[in-house]
Amino acid sequence: MSDCTGFLLEETPPRVPGILEGEIILDQNRYKPICQTFNESRSFMTLYDTTNRNPVFSASKYKGSQGGRPKKKQKNWKIEPQRYENQAGECDYRNNGQQLSRGHLLPSSYAHTQSDKKSTFTLTNAVPQGEQFNQGSWNRMEQCIKCVMDDYCINNNGQVEGFVVIGAQPGNNKLNNRVNIPSMLWSAFCCYSRTEQRWLASAHWGQNIPDGDGYLPTKTLEELHNELTTTGSIFEAFPGTQCPLHTTVTQFYPEYNICSFHYHICHCQYHIFSVYYICPCQYHICPSQYHFSSDDNVISYYQS
Structure with a gap:
C-alpha cells in the first residue's frame, strides 16, 4: 500500500475485517494493491480480491472534476495486465441475462482530468452491479456527494480536496460462475472545510438489488462502521483521522434542491x-x- 501514495487520507487505508487490519494485508497472495495508472499517470488506488475477481475497495483524493464523462469510444473497459487470469473479463458481463452491469467503485465523475476519468474504466475497479441500482439510487448518491465536495471540501489553500473510499461486500452468487456478485456496495468521504472550519464526512450503502427511484439514506461514519464490523474485527473507513463519526452533511442538501450553486442537478434527498x-x-x-x-x-x- 505504501507504494501508491497520495490517494488515502493521511496515507492510512481503511480497516477491513479479515482483509486489511493495522495497514497490513492479511492474505497477500489473495489481495493485491493496484496503483491504477493510465498514460503513465497514477490516478487512484484499488485493493483487489483475486479470488472473487472483485475490488475490495477503491480510494482516491477528490480534486474537482474537469469535463464530462469520456465519449463511448474513449471509455473502453481495460484489464490489468498483471492480474489477467484472476480478474473479470468482458465475456463475463456480455449478455449475462441477470441485468448486471459493470459498476464503477470509483466513478469517472470523481476523477480530475479526462485521462483520470478514462483510468476508472478498468475491470479491477468494477463489480457486477444491478443495472437499476447502478443507474438509480447509487448514481444519485454519487452526484449528491460530488456537489457537496465541490462546494464544501475547500482546504486552507483554496483548493478542492476530499477523500473517498468506496467498496463492495462479497455475496453468495457468481456471475458466469467466476465473478462474485456483491451483496452490497458502500461509500464514504471525508474532508476539511475551510468555510465550515471543521471536518466533514458522510457514508452511504445499499443492497445490490433493483431499487427503482429511491434514495440511499445518508449515514454517519459510525453507522457504516457498525454495519461492516464483524465479531472480533472492526471496520473503519478513515482510521486514526479527524473525520467526524457522528455527523453527516445533510444540512447542506436543501441548497441543492432549491438552487444548485453550479446550476446542475445534485440529486440530494x-x-x-x-x-x-x-x-x-x-x-x-x-x-x-x-x-x-x-x-x-x-x-x-x-x-x-
Whole structure:
C-alpha cells in the first residue's frame, strides 16, 4: 500500500475485517494493491480480491472534476495486465441475462482530468452491479456527494480536496460462475472545510438489488462502521483521522434542491413536512437571491 501514495487520507487505508487490519494485508497472495495508472499517470488506488475477481475497495483524493464523462469510444473497459487470469473479463458481463452491469467503485465523475476519468474504466475497479441500482439510487448518491465536495471540501489553500473510499461486500452468487456478485456496495468521504472550519464526512450503502427511484439514506461514519464490523474485527473507513463519526452533511442538501450553486442537478434527498423542495429557477438561472420558508406544510419561495 505504501507504494501508491497520495490517494488515502493521511496515507492510512481503511480497516477491513479479515482483509486489511493495522495497514497490513492479511492474505497477500489473495489481495493485491493496484496503483491504477493510465498514460503513465497514477490516478487512484484499488485493493483487489483475486479470488472473487472483485475490488475490495477503491480510494482516491477528490480534486474537482474537469469535463464530462469520456465519449463511448474513449471509455473502453481495460484489464490489468498483471492480474489477467484472476480478474473479470468482458465475456463475463456480455449478455449475462441477470441485468448486471459493470459498476464503477470509483466513478469517472470523481476523477480530475479526462485521462483520470478514462483510468476508472478498468475491470479491477468494477463489480457486477444491478443495472437499476447502478443507474438509480447509487448514481444519485454519487452526484449528491460530488456537489457537496465541490462546494464544501475547500482546504486552507483554496483548493478542492476530499477523500473517498468506496467498496463492495462479497455475496453468495457468481456471475458466469467466476465473478462474485456483491451483496452490497458502500461509500464514504471525508474532508476539511475551510468555510465550515471543521471536518466533514458522510457514508452511504445499499443492497445490490433493483431499487427503482429511491434514495440511499445518508449515514454517519459510525453507522457504516457498525454495519461492516464483524465479531472480533472492526471496520473503519478513515482510521486514526479527524473525520467526524457522528455527523453527516445533510444540512447542506436543501441548497441543492432549491438552487444548485453550479446550476446542475445534485440529486440530494431532503424533505420537510413531507414535502420535497423543488428549485423554482427557470432555464438553470438560479441566483442566490432566492430564499424559502415553510408554513402549514407548504413550501414557498421569495426573492430578496
